[in-house]
Each structure stands twice: as structure tokens, then as C-alpha cells.
Amino acid sequence: MSKVFSTAQEAIRDIPEGAVIMMGGFGLCGIPENLIRALRDQGTRNLTLVSNNAGTDDYGIGLLIKNGQVRKMIMSYGGENKIFEKLALEKKLDVEWTPQGTLAEKIRAGGAGIGGFYTPTGYGTVIAEGKETRQFEGKWFVLERPLKADFAFVKAYQGDPMGNLAYRRTARNFNPIMATAAEVTIAEVEKLSGIGEISPDAVHTPGIFVKRILQGARYEKAIERRTVRKREAVVA
Numbered sequence: 001m002s003k004v005f006s007t008a009q010e011a012i013r014d015i016p017e018g019a020v021i022m023m024g025g026f027g028l029c030g031i032p033e034n035l036i037r038a039l040r041d042q043g044t045r046n047l048t049l050v051s052n053n054a055g056t057d058d059y060g061i062g063l064l065i066k067n068g069q070v071r072k073m074i075m076s077y078g079g080e081n082k083i084f085e086k087l088a089l090e091k092k093l094d095v096e097w098t099p100q101g102t103l104a105e106k107i108r109a110g111g112a113g114i115g116g117f118y119t120p121t122g123y124g125t126v127i128a129e130g131k132e133t134r135q136f137e138g139k140w141f142v143l144e145r146p147l148k149a150d151f152a153f154v155k156a157y158q159g160d161p162m163g164n165l166a167y168r169r170t171a172r173n174f175n176p177i178m179a180t181a182a183e184v185t186i187a188e189v190e191k192l193s194g195i196g197e198i199s200p201d202a203v204h205t206p207g208i209f210v211k212r213i214l215q216g217a218r219y220e221k222a223i224e225r226r227t228v229r230k231r232e233a234v235v236a
Contacts, residue, residue: 003213008188010214011038011186015042020151021047026171034218035155036061046069050075050147051073099121101119105144108177116145123140149178152184154179158193160193166198186213
């Protein structure tokens with residue numbers, strides 16, 4: 001059975017209400033833009049999203065939040081999205097704040113089949129409330145459980161029909177680990193190559209983890225907060 005889908009709409013058509021979805025990327029870098037737009041258009045609701053961030057008001061995961069499709073966010077940063085901020089403060093959106101490194105390790109543990117791990121991050125704070133703590137060599141640690149999902153949306157630079165993926169730069173922050181931690185991983189790529197065209201040494205996610213793959217139609221590659229240097233005065 002072919003893993004290749006012609007459109008993002010076809011690839012996400014069976015995602016049900018209330019699904020838990022991991023969404024790769026870091027900020028607005030390496031995010032599955034086409035899959036997010038398709039899910040927005042489909043209108044699937046009561047979603048729980050696992051992501052490093054909440055996107056911006058009009059881009060990335062922000063599109064789903066703005067459309068009222070998200071019930072809960074498991075995340076580490078939300079500072080660039082005013083709509084998310086408003087809903088979170090008004091208790092209209094459930095948010096499970098997780099330190100960024102802990103979030104990454106929880107996802108990696110989910111993909112690796114690890115039952116839990118101890119970390120010193122968050123000990124003595126609200127992050128540790130209700131969690132098991134233990135002392136090792138005089139230092140306190142918090143037990144964190146793994147994260148898994150029904151679906152993972154990931155974005156890679158290059159892929160092949162078998163689902164092998166190669167990422168570029170910042171896209172490697174969360175996409176590779178999320179690809180291993182979901183029942184169904186759906187990948188969108190900028191370049192869909194033939195089988196054998198990606199060197200085995202360049203594969204970051206083996207195809208065994210990917211159930212569906214498609215070539216993205218367009219990529220805007222937005223910037224969260226543009227910072228530019230002031231132009232120097234021109235001397236006539």
C-alpha cells in the first residue's frame with residue numbers, strides 16, 4: 001500500500017474529534033504548514049495539541065486556536081500569540097505548561113518505549129505538583145512520564161515514497177522525536193524524491209515510523225518577530 005497522498009486534505013481526512021496530535025517545528029520554523037491548514041479547513045474540534053509553541057495569531061497552530069478547534073495545549077512557550085494568551089488567561093483553553101527540555105524528553109521517551117525518567121527541572125515549583133519526587137546523590141528529581149499521541153504532523157525538507165525523511169537545520173528540533181511517538185505519523189516534505197535518492201546516511205527519520213507522506217503545495221516560512229537594523233543615514 002502506497003504511503004504517498006496527493007493532498008494534505010486526503011492525508012488528514014480520518015482525524016476524529018478529540019484527537020491528540022503532536023505538531024513538529026520550533027517557533028514557526030519547520031512546521032507542517034499544509035497539514036495545519038487542511039485541519040483548519042476540515043474543522044475537527046476538541047483537539048489536544050502537543051507542540052513547542054502556539055504559533056502566532058494568524059499562522060501555524062494559531063490558525064486552529066483562532067478557529068476554536070483546540071481544547072488543550074501541552075507546550076513550553078506561548079509568547080507570540082495574543083489569542084492564545086487571552087484564552088489561556090480566561091481559562092477557556094486548558095494549558096499544560098512543560099519546560100522545553102522536559103517536553104522534548106517526554107516525547108522522546110514516548111517514542112522509545114521508556115516508562116518515565118527523573119529530571120531536576122521543575123523540582124520545588126508548580127511543575128512538580130502531584131508528581132513523584134526522588135533524591136539522587138543529594139539532589140531532588142521529578143518523575144516525568146512519556147508523551148504519546150494519536151497522530152503526529154511533521155515537516156521535512158526531503159522524503160521518499162517509503163517515508164524516509166531528511167530535515168534541515170531548525171526543523172530537527174522536534175520533528176524527528178515526534179515522528180516516533182504517535183500511532184500515525186503524517187509527513188509533509190518540500191521535496192518528494194524517488195526511492196534510493198536519499199543517501200542512507202542522510203536519513204533522520206526511517207520510513208518505518210511514517211505512515212503517510214505528501215509533498216507540500218506551498219511554504220510561506222513566516223517569521224515570528226522580525227528584527228532589522230536601522231538604515232544608516234546616507235551622506236550626500
